Amino acid sequence: MKTSRRKFLRYGLGLTAATAFPSIWTRKSVTGYSNGDIEQRLSIGRGLEGLTKNDLATPTLVLDLDVFESNLEKMSRHAKEVSIELRPHAKTHKCIEVARRQIDAGALGVCTATISEAEALAEGGINGLLITSEMVGRDKIRRLVQMTRNHPDTMSVIDHPDHAKQLSQAAVEASLELNVLVDIDPIGRRTGVSAGKPAIDLAHYAEKLPNLKLRGIHSYSGPSSHVTGFEERRAHSRRVMAAPIETFFKLQEEGLPMEILSGGSTGTYNIDPEFEGMTELQVGSYVFMDVDYRIIGGKSGPDYDDFGQSLKVIATVISKNHDDRATIDAGFKAFATDRDFGPDIIGISGITYRFGGDEHGILQLDDPSREVKLGDRLEFVVPHCDPNVNLYDRIYCLRGEKVEEIWPVVGKYV
Amino acid sequence: MKTSRRKFLRYGLGLTAATAFPSIWTRKSVTGYSNGDIEQRLSIGRGLEGLTKNDLATPTLVLDLDVFESNLEKMSRHAKEVSIELRPHAKTHKCIEVARRQIDAGALGVCTATISEAEALAEGGINGLLITSEMVGRDKIRRLVQMTRNHPDTMSVIDHPDHAKQLSQAAVEASLELNVLVDIDPIGRRTGVSAGKPAIDLAHYAEKLPNLKLRGIHSYSGPSSHVTGFEERRAHSRRVMAAPIETFFKLQEEGLPMEILSGGSTGTYNIDPEFEGMTELQVGSYVFMDVDYRIIGGKSGPDYDDFGQSLKVIATVISKNHDDRATIDAGFKAFATDRDFGPDIIGISGITYRFGGDEHGILQLDDPSREVKLGDRLEFVVPHCDPNVNLYDRIYCLRGEKVEEIWPVVGKYV
Numbered sequence: 122m123k124t125s126r127r128k129f130l131r132y133g134l135g136l137t138a139a140t141a142f143p144s145i146w147t148r149k150s151v152t153g154y155s156n157g158d159i160e161q162r163l164s165i166g167r168g169l170e171g172l173t174k175n176d177l178a179t180p181t182l183v184l185d186l187d188v189f190e191s192n193l194e195k196m197s198r199h200a201k202e203v204s205i206e207l208r209p210h211a212k213t214h215k216c217i218e219v220a221r222r223q224i225d226a227g228a229l230g231v232c233t234a235t236i237s238e239a240e241a242l243a244e245g246g247i248n249g250l251l252i253t254s255e256m257v258g259r260d261k262i263r264r265l266v267q268m269t270r271n272h273p274d275t276m277s278v279i280d281h282p283d284h285a286k287q288l289s290q291a292a293v294e295a296s297l298e299l300n301v302l303v304d305i306d307p308i309g310r311r312t313g314v315s316a317g318k319p320a321i322d323l324a325h326y327a328e329k330l331p332n333l334k335l336r337g338i339h340s341y342s343g344p345s346s347h348v349t350g351f352e353e354r355r356a357h358s359r360r361v362m363a364a365p366i367e368t369f370f371k372l373q374e375e376g377l378p379m380e381i382l383s384g385g386s387t388g389t390y391n392i393d394p395e396f397e398g399m400t401e402l403q404v405g406s407y408v409f410m411d412v413d414y415r416i417i418g419g420k421s422g423p424d425y426d427d428f429g430q431s432l433k434v435i436a437t438v439i440s441k442n443h444d445d446r447a448t449i450d451a452g453f454k455a456f457a458t459d460r461d462f463g464p465d466i467i468g469i470s471g472i473t474y475r476f477g478g479d480e481h482g483i484l485q486l487d488d489p490s491r492e493v494k495l496g497d498r499l500e501f502v503v504p505h506c507d508p509n510v511n512l513y514d515r516i517y518c519l520r521g522e523k524v525e526e527i528w529p530v531v532g533k534y535v
Numbered sequence: 536m537k538t539s540r541r542k543f544l545r546y547g548l549g550l551t552a553a554t555a556f557p558s559i560w561t562r563k564s565v566t567g568y569s570n571g572d573i574e575q576r577l578s579i580g581r582g583l584e585g586l587t588k589n590d591l592a593t594p595t596l597v598l599d600l601d602v603f604e605s606n607l608e609k610m611s612r613h614a615k616e617v618s619i620e621l622r623p624h625a626k627t628h629k630c631i632e633v634a635r636r637q638i639d640a641g642a643l644g645v646c647t648a649t650i651s652e653a654e655a656l657a658e659g660g661i662n663g664l665l666i667t668s669e670m671v672g673r674d675k676i677r678r679l680v681q682m683t684r685n686h687p688d689t690m691s692v693i694d695h696p697d698h699a700k701q702l703s704q705a706a707v708e709a710s711l712e713l714n715v716l717v718d719i720d721p722i723g724r725r726t727g728v729s730a731g732k733p734a735i736d737l738a739h740y741a742e743k744l745p746n747l748k749l750r751g752i753h754s755y756s757g758p759s760s761h762v763t764g765f766e767e768r769r770a771h772s773r774r775v776m777a778a779p780i781e782t783f784f785k786l787q788e789e790g791l792p793m794e795i796l797s798g799g800s801t802g803t804y805n806i807d808p809e810f811e812g813m814t815e816l817q818v819g820s821y822v823f824m825d826v827d828y829r830i831i832g833g834k835s836g837p838d839y840d841d842f843g844q845s846l847k848v849i850a851t852v853i854s855k856n857h858d859d860r861a862t863i864d865a866g867f868k869a870f871a872t873d874r875d876f877g878p879d880i881i882g883i884s885g886i887t888y889r890f891g892g893d894e895h896g897i898l899q900l901d902d903p904s905r906e907v908k909l910g911d912r913l914e915f916v917v918p919h920c921d922p923n924v925n926l927y928d929r930i931y932c933l934r935g936e937k938v939e940e941i942w943p944v945v946g947k948y949v
Contacts, residue, residue, distance in 0.1 A: 152676020153650065157946050178674040178949040221743055233896040235864075237569065252863065254894055257853040257910055260567020260592040260809060280854055283909055311862045311891040312854040319856075343892060411906040438725040442733075448725045450649075450668065453922040454947075459872040459890065476873065477725040478757060479626060479921050480648040480668055495697055496671055507893050508867040514923070514948050533868075534570050534928050535592040 153178050156515065158215060159527070172524040174517070179437040179498065180455040182513040184528075186520050188431035189408060190222075195428060196390065196407050197226040205395040208232055208251055210405030213507045216516065216528045217245030219408060224249070229275070232383075232403045233532070236264045236384065241532035243272050251383065253339060253403065255304065255312055257284055260535075266295045275299070275380075277337045278304035280314045285327045292332035301327060302339040302381060305368060307361040310344060316364035324372050337373070337381030340365035341403065346388030347524050351420045355392045366398045387428070388417060412465050423525035430502045432510070434464065436482065439525040441495040447484040447498065456501070464501035469493070474501070510528040556763070569594050570929065573941070586938040588931070593851040593912065594869040596927040598942075600934050602845035603822060604636075607844060610804065610821050611640040617808040620831045621649040622646050622665055622797060622852045624655055624819030627921045630930065630942045631659030644688070646797075646947070647819045650678045655946035657686050665797065666691040667753060667817065669718065669726055674949075687711070690795075692718035692753045696911060700742045706746035715741060716753040716795060719782060724758060730778035738786050751795030752786070754779035755817065760802030761827065765834045769806045780812040795839070802831060803841070825920040826879050844916045848878065850896065855909040861898045863913065866894050870915070871922035878915035884909070888915070 153179045154162070159169075174183055180358040200207045209223045212234040220231045220242050230249015239250045256265045256277050265288075269275045279285045279301050292299040303324045306313025314320045319340075328335045352521040362384065373379040384394035385402035386411075393399050406414055409432035419425040436451035453476060456464050463474040463482070471488035486493060493499070503509040510516070510530055518526040568576070569592045574585075588597055614621045623637045626648040634656050644663015647653040648674035653664045670679045670691050681701075683689045693699045705827050706713045717792040719734045720727025728734045734752075744751045745889070759772040761791050776798065787793045799807035799816035801824075814913045820828055823846035850865035866892060870878050877888040877896070900907060917923035924930070924944055932940040 153672060153677065155674065155678065179672065181949055240571075255853045257864075258567060258593065258851045258912075260569065261851075263567065264569065280856060306856070311895045311897055312856075314856055333705075353591075370552055437672045437675075439669045442694060442726075442728055443722070450671075453871070453873045454925050457867070457872070458922075459867045479925075481725045483725055495695055498672075507874075511893075513867050535595055 122295040139452045146236055147512065159189040169524045169527070173522040174435060174519050174524065175522065176335050177435065177517055177524070179435050180449075180451040181435050181517060182510065182515070183433050183435060183517045184409070185429075185431045185433070186518050186525060188429035189518075190529060192408050192410070192428040192431060193222055193226050196404060197228075197433055199390065200227065200394075200402070203391075205394040205399060208249065208403055209366055209408070210234070210253070210403045211238060211242060213405035214408060214510060215241075215532055217242055217247065217531060218526070218528045220245070220247045223408075225361065229401060235532065235535075236261050236268070237535055238532035239268055239275065240264065243268060245277075248272055248274055250275045251302070251339075251403075253304075253383075254278070254343065255280055255284060256288070262287060262291045265299065266291050266297065272534050274300070276300040276302060277338055278302050278312075279323065279327060280306070280312055282323060282326050285323065285330055285333065289327075289330035290456055293425050298332050298334045300336050300337045302337050302383065303327065303335070305338055305340040305365040306363040307340050307342040307365050307384075308344055316340075316368045320365075320368045321372060321375075324377055325375075335378050336408045337367045337379045337383070337400070340382070340384045341386070342384065342389075343386070346386035347417050348388070349416070350418045354417065355386055356403075358389045358392050359396070362393065362396055387414060388425075391420070391427070406506050408517045409503075409506040409510070410523070411461055411503050411509070413460055413463070413505045415502070416462075432503055432506055432516075433467065434501045434503055434509075435498055436501065438484075438495055438499065439481075439495060443491070445486050446485060447493045447495075447497075448477060449482045449484060450480060451501070452476055452478050452481045454512060456482070456503060457505045457512065459508055460504045462504055467500040467502060469499070506508065583938050583941070584672070587936040588849060588933050588938065589912065589936070591849065591931055591938070593849050594863075594865040595849050595931060596924065597847050597931045597933050598823070598845075599845045599847070600932050600939060602843035603932075604931070605638060606822050606824070606842040606845060607640050610818060611642075613804065614641065614808075614816070617805075617869070619808040619813060620815040622663065622815050623819055623822070624648070624667070624817045625652060625656060625661075627819035628822060628944055629655075629944045630923060631656055631661065631945060632940070634659070634661045637822075640793070643815060646819075648760050649946065649949075650675050650682070651949055652946035653682055653689065654678065657682060658940045659690075659945070662686055662688055664737070665687045665716070665753075665817075666856045667718075667755065668692070669694055669698060670702070676701060676705045679713065680705050680711065683711055683713055684709065688714070690714040690716060692716050692726075693737065693741060694718040694726055696737060696740050698843040699737065699744055699747065702890045703741075703744035703747045712746050712792075714748045714750050716751050717741065717749070718796065719752055719754040719779040720757055721754050721756040721779050721798075727754065730754075730782045734779075734782045735786060735930075738791055739789075741743045741792055741847070749792050751793045751814070752779060752783045754796070754798045755800070756798065756803075757800070760800035761831050762802070763830070764832045768802060768831065769854055772803045772806050773810070776807065776810055780810055783812050787824075801828060802839075805834070805841070820920050823917075823920040823924070825917050825923070826876055827874055827919045829879070830876075845919055846917055846930075847881065848915045848917055849912055850915065852907060852909055852911040852913065853895075859900050860909075861900060861907045861909075862891060863898060864894060865915070866890055868915060868926060870896070871919045873922055873924065874918045876918055878918050881916060932945060
């Protein structure tokens, strides 16, 4: 979608507090537009014409559209080749436009982790939503019912009979059907019923409940996705997915409606389709990639590079008082911190990033391949894309250096 | 400020994508309002009447107003007793209303870490702003100039002659004065010029530059704030602050305008006022507190409890399939992850939280003091308050269980 003021407002960005800078439009030399400046520009009818990445205030989140589109195309082609469906995970991007392009490229729909993401994407015209977390609690159940009224193909997951019963009651009260998958825990980690008898019992229980429509099995092995080494990852996924898949076939034999077996990740996109039974993949990170995926290793080398690093943060050197160190304006609030590594710096070797607090990052200049100066704008691959996107309210989309579109990040809050 | 729809819009929350649920207003039994539901409620002229913390969708960020107000009062009283001024750091809270209350309680103004925070607070009527990061780069300098035009008492920091010169040139072009403090690095960490000759030279250089108004010294020792043990913390701060303070006095002797020496933190609020020379403290976390501060130890015990834990996240148990484990709907996107510990659970002992991904937290039920059931709503003290607040767009303020106000989190983005 092309960015316009109307769409900005519609998707909830609005004009921020920092918009009252009309004087800048009269000065030709100015670069470094804040988000507010750019909204101002759109509000007075100027488009993005002439705007480059160098005009953006830092720290800012940018997307290389060429790399992103190549990632989309590669995953789509792969899925067709191995005859598996895609329902990519939108918790990675939280962008209506990314979801739309994934569906245009052949995906059945998208997955979301939260009801807020599902609502925001649905409002943006996205169908085929699978919410991969249990919608427990009155607020989430009420909203799931409302979603389903407007988008009857919405699905969610269950891992407990009490929860299944609550969903059934809410569906009966609302006179509609809720689509559910039984969530099977492949590895004893966070959600899901155990494979085998507990899952089979739950499936039969749910199948008998009024106004629940059982559609299949959800089984996601997060730990498999980041096992280092392709063969190790393959062995891990094969081991932990064996029981959920066996349960899926058992339930099919018993005559239950088992049309869907959803799982997999960007780490196992070329592994899980080997398993007979898998019907769709919920790959997420492949659109953006990050350091977290780079280091797991690919089929043929130490770096996983099946997909390109399309997502970057641009930051500015704001302090340079030591030969061996520079400080940038990007810390805990600019980069996700849930891994034990920081971002990769792009285009310069011999530099190590470490966090320097909420708003600062320290560049250790061990043996830099070029000089780093006060005011330099540097680019970084993010440590972990999903929570990193969540720190921003928009992604500036670049074609080369030009800002071509702006995609709001939606569904961030409850 | 009382929350109204107008103010919501003014401070940039607006109506989000997830607002189209009018049917809920006709059903008496419903609880668990999303942010969108509550904005809808405000938009149709209903206030917060009757809304309690149990009505809020999870995960949500809440503030205990009684504890918060007691924290404000305690710090204010302390500052008066030890004859030091306060300019509390607003990067902790990013809330106009918190800043207003801090100033009402006697603070000179507030500090911010970014130009966006400063702009948003200034628009909310806050004066006496000190931006504690170097405003390097054309975007930040332009915005600093614009800020200063409307709020002439705005101050920022310099740590390099090139930067001082850029600020001076921008100030001359704009025909105004920029107030600056020389940022002295007390411990070789992230920003700031070294104490002694480098700082003295920079101060003299800046003092001679046209349209720069030298106001004093900024010297913040982040590492001192979290040294474990009161006496150890005191010794650390005394050691690292000695050189900046000596430099401050030297510059005073040399006749430079040195009216301000700003530093200190919630960890050293009762230490740094002992140092002759300090004129103001930039305490931040005391308003909310967090696990990060609890564990540094107080004057008289293993926990730092000078200020109360006023900020909490409410989460819901969404999966309970094992005796020794429960899963909640709060992970990397609900709790800050920059420390190597998670949140504290409130009111139940024998439970350990660990992160379970972007949207999930795992509760290890080692020896829980009460049963944890599917659908339970549990409360947590956040690991580190500053980046935790940054994950939300509003704080629900509670008086007891009642929602009394809603404070937007502002200035989050560039």
